[in-house]
Amino acid sequence: ATYGVFPVKQGIIKEKITHETAYVLQRSQLDPDRIWVGTRTGLASLYKKESQWIEETQSNIIKDSIKTIVEVRGGSLWLGTEVKGILKVNFPVDIHHPKVTRYDTSHQLPEGAVRVFWAAGHVRFATANGLYRFNEKSNSFLPDKTFGNEFADGSRNIWRIAEENNNIWLSS
16 A cells, blocks of 8 residues: 555545655755655655645656655755665756756765764764765765764664754664
């Protein structure tokens, strides 16, 4: 069975908005009427029009299973995939024409899943080999020692990162 995304209003489940399995929902900071949806087969967008949420778009370019989403200043997205590194998505024209860049082992990321999170004012990349950060100058990833060497030396699988009241929580 495919579940999708359902709006719930006053405890009542309304008709399904998307028909694709959804893994993550991320409300846009740039446009609060938009919710990004990471699905089994890519990236979707829900948009609120006249108090109704509708599926605005499903990207035909992105076909990876999207497990995590971070939106950065200016509206770019970092997308964490299940097995193929990460994707950075820019929207130079509009959301219907994304520019997608894939980052993987050729950019010094370890193989496998990469999950993206926002913590301590930056995008953090969680992998089976610890935390990474993106270096724009070299267009590659470096171990992220912000929270200590033990989280960047390759010995710990970082599963989740959460920030709450100036505390950073790492699931390892």
